[in-house]
Amino acid sequence: MKKENVDINKTDKVDVAKSDLGNKEVEMKYESGLQQESGRNKEDSGEEKEREREGKDEEEDQGKVEGSSNEDDEREEEENEKDEFENHFGDQQKRQQILNSKVTMIEQKQWKLINYENASLKQVSKYILNDDGEKGDDENDKSNIELLKIKPKLLETWKKVNKVNNSNDIFTDLQWHLFQQFNKYQDVLYTNRNIENSFELRYIYALHALNHIYKVRNRILKNNEKLNKAHAAGKDIDEIRDQGFTRPKVLILLPFRNSAMSLAEILIKLSGTDQQENQNRFFESYGITPEQEKIDLKKPADFLETFKGNIDDMFRIGIKFTRKSMKFYAEFYSADIIIASPLGLRMIIGTEGDKKRDFDFLSSIEVVIVDQCDTLLMQNWDHVEHIFSHMNLIPQKSHDCDFSRVKNWYLDGRARYLRQTIILSDYLTPEINMLFNKQMNNVDGKMKIKHHHQGTILDVNVKNIRQIFTRIECNSLSEIDDIRFKYFIEKILPKTRKMNLSHVMIFIPSYFDFVRLRNYFEENTISFTSISEYTNVSDVTRARTYFLNGKKNYLLYTERFHFFRRHHMKGIHHVIFYALPDHAHFYSELLNSIQSSSSDKNSNEKITINVIFSKFDKLRLERVVGSGKVGKLLQGEKKIYTFS
Template identity: 40%
Template sequence: MAGPQRNNHKRPFGNSQKRTFGNSQKRSFGNSRHDQTNKKPKHGRQQMREIKRMGRRHQNEEAKEDFPDFPENDEGYESGDNIGEEPSGAMSLENNPRQAYDALMVLLDNGKDEKKTTKKSEKNTAKVQVIDGNIPGNEDEETEYGIEDIDEDEESVKKEDEEDQNDLSEDEEDEEDDEASSDPFEYHFANPQESILENFEQQVSKDSTLKWQSTKTSTSDKQYMAIGQSAPIEEQLSKGKQNIRLDGNLEQFKIKSRMNIPFDDANITNSQKLILDSVFKYKDVVFPYQHYKDESSIRDLYAAHAVNHIYKTRDRILKNNLKLSTYKEALEQGKASVEDEPELRDQSFNRPKVLILLPTRQACFAVGEKIIEISGLQTVENKKRFYAQYYSDDKVPEYKSNDFKYLFDGNSNDFFCLGMKFTRKTLKFYSAFNQSDIILASPLGLKAILEKKEKNKNNKDFLSSIEVFVVDQANSLQYQNWGNVSYILKHLNTIPENYSEDLDFSRIRMWAINNQFKYLRQNLVFGKFSTPEMNNLIGNKHSLNLSGKVKFKRNFTSDESGIGQIVFKLRQVFNRFECELPVNDPNARFNYFKTNIVPFLKEQSDDKEGGGALVYLPDYSDYLRVKNYLRYETSVNFCSLDEYSSQSKLTKYRDGFAKGKYKVMLYTERLHHYNRFEIKGVRNVVFYKCPSDETYYSEILLRFLGDSMMRDVIKDINLSVVKIMYSKWDANLLEKIVGTQRVPVLCFGSNEIYEFK
């Protein structure tokens, strides 16, 4: 889906699209690199705002030092016309090397400039930013990237903790006791059985390939298959804690009463009902929802779970603080001895407990709003700044598809990292990362933070104690760069290299000291469709969650499948090639393409009639291989469009293909995801591999071939053909296109060619 790693820093489209930040503020990038060298900016934030596009030839050499994969030429940065439409989509900083390079350099330089300020002035500045984020004009002083880490001075942090403690003491109506053994928070995080942890750790150290016990359960409506996995240990927590329930309800969980949950047992969606029990029991979950419309209800659920987890963690700490204070008073009065000191282990190395990865600021804004609502807190600090930097009313063109508008309406900036801190009465945005409870971030923004080389070596340690890890819109993250997610996983739950002076080891849970996070951390992964990368997040390499794992697999009916959406009769030919091992699939697919598809493309190339063949390639590595083969070893008259094509090439090749100058077009899935171009002149289609999303299959055929029929490029639809290449290893992709019931026949039937019409 995403491009290969060596092209990480290229951008997926031309230069003509303007980037939107914050409250619909447009940024321009001109040739002012040399202007900045003459006059040093007073502050890093001002410098960030003044970054402009540098001269093309001057910048390449400098950028190569930090980005080895920086393009050798300016091919991807030319400007051009758009033949009547603007490129739309998420314009990633990651795919714009100059912009990402400058942003990272400013972050590093910012730390150097601030060395000149006194500690006193630094503290005063931090206090103003934290206490009042709504000071008139304050928004102008904030970086538009929004990943700065504000250092909160110790005095303000201690003051907040004291206020929390006083609030707890005064409000000792204090909700129901959380320390019941039936509470998942209690038996999973607060007091897990050490014998089980030790036993399982020993088994894993002896045999890393331990097989988990699997169960399969179909939902009542047959829309999903739930595949549950429980840890292979003799002393299981209990069957009740390991079993999968697909009809969960809130009553059985000790939800904090001060929360405003936007759903209840009488008003719960089907998607929420399926995963509620697994989520609140701290199981790992991979859940592909049926439609983007279901996403809001999923966010309601995991946001409620995250806030509930934070409240229980904070309340436990405050209660134990009160117990220790009572003990110390008794000790001073001679009413207690040293032996009576309670052992209260309720903390970890750092405060952040929940990490939520999101693709865009608009998605972050939606989740942030839900957390505000669910928290039940009336005071929200820095809310105005949050709205200014994360909300936008920008809209993509109306003619784009509904799912495209859902993904890219609003602020599509994908470079951010935001801390959220909870006290008894206040929710604070833009808290320092190591003082935050929840962190909302894009993989690109968080990776930039982790890579910063600052004097403070603790900059990576704020992820050391993450207990709930959420990946939202995982499919969008794959189109950006899944390598960033993998990078972040390597930094989750690593033991800190340095400890803060006020860290009380007597309060740290033993499983944290023993580095047993991987047996307890919960991973929640959500997307529109499941992929191997999503499933791997809860695989044994990344997670060994003792409470279990649940993967949901969608069942596609014929009507829901890709071919079920085609409203006119069209020859759709599925060509199966043999491949014994999945590792051999790329070579087997390429050989089949050369033998069986290239002759068809040569016929298209020599055909004098109007229209040509579109070859759709989901994987960029396959695209490069096919492109080079057609260019150097065949006489096929073709053009190629990908996410790194310059705007001038996009214009030239689309126009040339529509006019018959080129008879074959190579077209990548990532380009389609980010732009949904209208390709004119398509008469036949070849799918080198099944599309990742069934929507893309129907879009290509309905829009491209439908347009050709209207323009008389296709005079007889019976003469057009769609060819789909697949192997038995494509079963998960294939079921989205033909429906779940047809997959066994296509993958294991006696025939190698199956035709639908």
């Protein structure tokens, strides 16, 4: 069954409500797609398993395994010790005592923190469990590529497709330093992603994902050959444990189909495969025609980069690799890599009590990559947390698993301590920090990478305006919402009403805060209009017109709407930031729009900018005012600070 392309009106094209799991319209729209892409397709289920077995037999019979089958065992063991893949995912039974000790240390949160600066990575915080890696980042010579243990065929294709400007190097500086960490199988949280380095990052994690898949396959095929020879000779052989419960080893979470298509194009190039089965079907489903592309080219560059192409946020696809081919739409339990949106996987995982749900295919994930994490935060972050909570669990069914070859740490339920998690985001948030603290528990350590912020307040071009930042005191995160609301309705709002101000935009990052303020304004018959991510197009147009013409004094405006639509809002004379945006550039973007709207305002009316913040807004505040000033605003004796 072929899934239809999505006809998208790019000027107002993102229906955020579609990301809501409870939206019945979405469930109906994708009910058939769930069966097709989740791996439950009847056509695939029986025949696919048979082809899978035949494919394995064919590879084994041909004996085309990297590394001679006649290699001396001792030499192979020596080579394995040099490979971080073998050190991390090899036979942990030999190091069971060390593994147990590290797991205990993780559970007791006995991380040792090392902070250092790197010219390419910027500010690095490294968390380790012993003295390994105390010196910080490795400064290995880029010419010493063999130390990375990249599979030879993959390395050759990498040299051809990864273009480094004005250099004979095969890695950019950023790719080189990041890949060294990826290759050690440490967890990495990188929060310096932007539109300039996004493709650098996508190429390097695609290389890492393929290198991992090829090493997993090569190890299993080598061991198959050992077992076959031993059985043929009638000899006993030591226990071999080289597998997980299920085949999928890499999970990549992305926000939209356009990102999935971009990644798939890179995987095709890097794999160097002769055949890509179902490729046309994939590109038809994940791309759009030029006629469907209606994005407004006047939008900001970051918006164009995020929303060009197919922005359907409901997808999942399995990709299977063999020596000479890759297959799109592989049944999940026969796939090596799963690429999906959080919503796409959530629809399969379901919730407790659902009749049809499946998450066993996540039981043996060894590398999970979350790209464009900041965009996922603008969708439904609950889906991301739900996926992580269902990863690396003991499967409910056997799925034809050979338990005699399952690694001990899978059987012991400790796979999550060896899983590598890589998160790439434009910025850091409390939600991402929580994921880092709770779900990134790698026995080989983890690292958090960020940079020094100059502050987007420097990008404000409007002259002679006073930007007033007011700190509200609160000692409990559970109380901050109530304290912020109380301060707003008792201090900020009465003051603006007393001054008879109009054309006042109230910027609200949280939809829950938006609903709370909207209800308050309605109950107190205050002249206002509102725009949120759930407002339909006609109501948005009406609200913008009322606000521009001054028929409504206040405009309640959410961050998610601005992210997904990015309208140039006219008629703004005053802005109240109920809380600062996660996207720091929205601060300067909205203030700069005042310049074009202030020409028709009353000359006696001064522009006012008010910002409410607390110590719990540190990350947002740092991105706006800069790393050098955030400490003073949070810890200074004064509660009110003015920028002009």
